[in-house]
Amino acid sequence: MSVLTIEDLQVSVETEQGTKHILRGVDLSIGEGETHAIMGPNGSGKSTLAYAIAGHPKYHVEGGSVKLDGEEMLDKTVDERARAGLFLAMQYPVEIPGVSVSNFLRTAKTAIDGEAPAIRGWIKDLDSSMKALRMDKSFRERNVNEGFSGGEKKRNEILQLELLKPKFAVLDETDSGLDVDALKIVSEGVNRAKENTGLGILLITHYNRILRYVKPDFVHVFVAGKVAEQGGPELAVRLENEGYDRFLTGATVE
Amino acid sequence: MAAETTVTAPAQSEPGQHGLVAHSDGGSAFVPVQTRSERFTSTSVDDFAQVTGLEFEWKFTPFATIKHLTTDDLDGSPTAFSYVESGGATVDWIDRSDALIGSAGAPEERASANAWTRFEKALHVKVTGEAGEETVIRRDRFDGSARAAHVVIEAVPNSKGVVILENSGSANLSENVEIVVGDNAQLTVVTVQEWDDSALHLSSHFARVGRDANLRHVIVSLGGSVVRVNPSIHLVEQGASIDSFGLYFADAGQYFEQRPYIDHVAANTRSRVNYKGALQGEKAHTVWVGDVLIGPHADGTDSYEQNRNLVLSEGTRADSIPNLEIETGNIQGAGHASSTGRFDDEQLFYLQSRGISEEEARRLVVRGFLAEIIQQIGSPALEARLSEAVEAELVRSQAVR
Numbered sequence A: 001m002s003v004l005t006i007e008d009l010q011v012s013v014e015t016e017q018g019t020k021h022i023l024r025g026v027d028l029s030i031g032e033g034e035t036h037a038i039m040g041p042n043g044s045g046k047s048t049l050a051y052a053i054a055g056h057p058k059y060h061v062e063g064g065s066v067k068l069d070g071e072e073m074l075d076k077t078v079d080e081r082a083r084a085g086l087f088l089a090m091q092y093p094v095e096i097p098g099v100s101v102s103n104f105l106r107t108a109k110t111a112i113d114g115e116a117p118a119i120r121g122w123i124k125d126l127d128s129s130m131k132a133l134r135m136d137k138s139f140r141e142r143n144v145n146e147g148f149s150g151g152e153k154k155r156n157e158i159l160q161l162e163l164l165k166p167k168f169a170v171l172d173e174t175d176s177g178l179d180v181d182a183l184k185i186v187s188e189g190v191n192r193a194k195e196n197t198g199l200g201i202l203l204i205t206h207y208n209r210i211l212r213y214v215k216p217d218f219v220h221v222f223v224a225g226k227v228a229e230q231g232g233p234e235l236a237v238r239l240e241n242e243g244y245d246r247f248l249t250g251a252t253v254e
Numbered sequence B: 001m002a003a004e005t006t007v008t009a010p011a012q013s014e015p016g017q018h019g020l021v022a023h024s025d026g027g028s029a030f031v032p033v034q035t036r037s038e039r040f041t042s043t044s045v046d047d048f049a050q051v052t053g054l055e056f057e058w059k060f061t062p063f064a065t066i067k068h069l070t071t072d073d074l075d076g077s078p079t080a081f082s083y084v085e086s087g088g089a090t091v092d093w094i095d096r097s098d099a100l101i102g103s104a105g106a107p108e109e110r111a112s113a114n115a116w117t118r119f120e121k122a123l124h125v126k127v128t129g130e131a132g133e134e135t136v137i138r139r140d141r142f143d144g145s146a147r148a149a150h151v152v153i154e155a156v157p158n159s160k161g162v163v164i165l166e167n168s169g170s171a172n173l174s175e176n177v178e179i180v181v182g183d184n185a186q187l188t189v190v191t192v193q194e195w196d197d198s199a200l201h202l203s204s205h206f207a208r209v210g211r212d213a214n215l216r217h218v219i220v221s222l223g224g225s226v227v228r229v230n231p232s233i234h235l236v237e238q239g240a241s242i243d244s245f246g247l248y249f250a251d252a253g254q255y256f257e258q259r260p261y262i263d264h265v266a267a268n269t270r271s272r273v274n275y276k277g278a279l280q281g282e283k284a285h286t287v288w289v290g291d292v293l294i295g296p297h298a299d300g301t302d303s304y305e306q307n308r309n310l311v312l313s314e315g316t317r318a319d320s321i322p323n324l325e326i327e328t329g330n331i332q333g334a335g336h337a338s339s340t341g342r343f344d345d346e347q348l349f350y351l352q353s354r355g356i357s358e359e360e361a362r363r364l365v366v367r368g369f370l371a372e373i374i375q376q377i378g379s380p381a382l383e384a385r386l387s388e389a390v391e392a393e394l395v396r397s398q399a400v401r
């Protein structure tokens, strides 16, 4: 049983006004095959948590740990973490001019597996995942994210999730900006990955909507850089009805 | 089947065939020029003052290294080359008295005029086919002695073809390349510089593009010590167009310069200029000066030029200067862009977060950056070969890092 354990994670970022402390001691533990939803108001530090786990150089870890099966991830480079089994579906995926989707995917798959995938099986997997995500074959020859619509970018993230088969994935607002049809397609992709690989998921979302399609086992309310409350799926329903106001009063906002 | 032919230098050129007309506008080299069209031109080296290296057209160039090409009595005898023949073109030597010589332009500076004054025979490629066939001229037999050369590439009206000049080996060369694109013809000219590390190469290209004709002009500079290729493209007839591309990768100590000049003379002419360069290593230096002149009769001109440089290490220098002169109010569009930047950290993070090592991520980004130009060349075989050459540059320069 794989497990991702985050303990007392504290993260800051350098701004023009000086050091800004964003995460103030985050504790979370995600088991294999579990889905944890993280919900919270804008600016509460959800993306910072995602980036810190993935190792984005802008975010400085001040303390705490992120362990995958007991192994410290915070000492590793970004690519080492990915090869260890972590994946981040980005809120705003960047464009990579001149690099085709197929070249990018094959390069990533080769890096993750430590060897090039067998051609025939790879093409078959790529075709079937793209088909399931309703991505036209022509996307393979397009440059990564270049000229993609918001929804296409998100589907491209889930395509990578399906093909790279990580142990744990952080999905940062993968549902934002999607219409209902696209949301269903993307959710199905997440569920397929979960069924096929026993993926553990940290699902960051602003809205309840995606939780109808990707069922969470646990819901954590994130406020001012830490988990303010946790519970089961019923907590998401309560948040939907009551909003975050209850948590915001009294929260230290600097 | 393409056949590879080796052409040795022809016998001594006939004496007394120097009946060239100087394409001078009667001005003098000392008169400061206001616009590009008023720059002094002459095919005779003596019409130009000695160069100091401080002049605008020389100020970036490591002048001491190439000064002799502006002063010395260069060896203008023909140098052997080999070529891969296509059905659609002929290759031969023509005399300097040939009517074609001088039909695409004339030197604007002394190294170019020096080469013009000294060359004995011109290498002549004549494209007559309409199938877009490819002719590859391999120039790898220059030696270290200071030489002058002249090339004329001619596409007859309605023809379509690709001519590739592949330069490698040593060079200590000043040359002029004339490109004459007949009415309604479609010509691609690619010049690839993969010279040895010590090579010196100054090349002025002059193109005359006819009515409704298109020239695709590509400069690829990967190897050499000082390599300067300056194309002047004259869109002299209605509907003429130019797609001008450049790709360069300068390593430590290399100097690559290119100054595309697009001269919109006739109405409804179109130009697109796109140069991209990568720099890596101590004292890698590149220069791009892009001049676009939209003349008083060039109504309906549509033009855009850009240069982008990707800096891969400390200690490099990229100069990038776009100039736009507009002499008519009635144009469709004229724009320019120029940028010099480092790696985009967000791109690297994205690739690395997919398990790709930093080194490989950098390679992907650079390759992608330059691929935009390679994809435009229009010769699948050359595109594949250049992708590999760029790859080799990356591996080599990363090994140094």
Ligand SMILES: Nc1ncnc2c1ncn2[C@@H]1O[C@H](COP(=O)(O)OP(=O)(O)O)[C@@H](O)[C@H]1O
Residues within 6 Å of the ligand: A013, A014, A015, A020, A022, A040, A041, A042, A043, A044, A045, A046, A047, A048, A049, A058
């Ligand atoms: N790179 C950064 N530079 C400066 N401030 C940042 C940076 N990243 C995040 N922040 C700030 O940290 C806080 C949390 O941001 P973020 O993690 O993006 O929140 P969320 O994803 O919950 O909306 C916000 O106030 C944001 O402005």
Ligand SMILES: [Mg+2]
Residues within 6 Å of the ligand: A046, A047, A048, A091, A172, A173
């Ligand atoms: Mg966010």
